[in-house]
Amino acid sequence: LFARDDQPIIPPEHQSIFDAVRAGKSIDDVAVLTGKTAEAIRDILVEVRVRRLKALPIHYIYNREFELPTADETILTNVVADEDGAVRQIRPPKDLPPYLQDLYRQPLLSPQQEKAHFRTYNYLKYKAERMRQGVDPLNISIELLDKTEALLAAADRVKNDILKANLRLVVSIARRHVGRAPQFFEIVSDGNLSLMRAVE
Numbered sequence: 001l002f003a004r005d006d007q008p009i010i011p012p013e014h015q016s017i018f019d020a021v022r023a024g025k026s027i028d029d030v031a032v033l034t035g036k037t038a039e040a041i042r043d044i045l046v047e048v049r050v051r052r053l054k055a056l057p058i059h060y061i062y063n064r065e066f067e068l069p070t071a072d073e074t075i076l077t078n079v080v081a082d083e084d085g086a087v088r089q090i091r092p093p094k095d096l097p098p099y100l101q102d103l104y105r106q107p108l109l110s111p112q113q114e115k116a117h118f119r120t121y122n123y124l125k126y127k128a129e130r131m132r133q134g135v136d137p138l139n140i141s142i143e144l145l146d147k148t149e150a151l152l153a154a155a156d157r158v159k160n161d162i163l164k165a166n167l168r169l170v171v172s173i174a175r176r177h178v179g180r181a182p183q184f185f186e187i188v189s190d191g192n193l194s195l196m197r198a199v200e
Contacts, residue, residue, distance in 0.1 A: 010051045017041060018048040049145055050137045058132065058152070059200070060125035075123045100171055100188075109165045117162050121199075124155035162199050170195055 010018075013034075020030050021041070031038045065071060109117065128151035135144055170191035178184050 010048055014044045014048050017044050021045060046140055046142065046145070047137070049149070050135060050140055053132060053135060053145065053148060054137065056152075058125050058129045060122040060129065062126065063119070063122065065119075066123050066126045071123065075120055096171070103164075103168045103171060106164050106168065108168070109162070114162065114165070117158055121155055121158040121162070124151050124158065128152045128155065159199055163195060166195055166199075167192065 027041045131148040174187040
């Protein structure tokens with residue numbers, strides 16, 4: 001009944017209200033369907049957001065640089081250019097389906113760019129975790145909640161950039177080991193999951 005902060009409980013009714021609004025229903029429509037006021041629906045939405053945020057594991061690799069006063073400036077605005085500035089186009093293998101050939105249009109990251117991406121990824125999650133510690137379910141600051149969720153969304157975008165730049169490697173390894181065998185797509189799928197785990 002009384003959840004501790006480290007054990008957030010979301011009542012099923014509140015979760016279904018949250019899901020309905022996320023699916024595109026207006027707050028007023030959900031209020032009519034549930035027999036609640038629009039204000040009560042808004043309160044439930046905020047409560048579910050806080051509970052979900054509190055339950056979310058945020059793992060990162062710490063670096064002392066994250067605590068420097070200039071961390072935002074040096075980490076978040078530091079875009080590393082490729083050594084020669086050229087975008088390398090590689091012709092995709094013709095025996096791949098079109099959606100896998102598209103991977104070859106994604107530019108690869110240089111080692112310096114990849115390092116910068118990972119540093120940014122960890123720093124964004126570090127900042128989100130620090131902010132999350134200030135989120136109080138009993139005294140909610142919508143601004144703090146919005147900022148924390150925005151940091152996590154930015155971290156996800158950086159992670160997706162790293163993944164997209166490395167998916168070609170998964171396909172290359174799968175082709176080298178199984179060629180065009182029937183299990184090729186299964187191997188690629190397993191490789192993509194392994195890549196996601198490795199990045200995280």
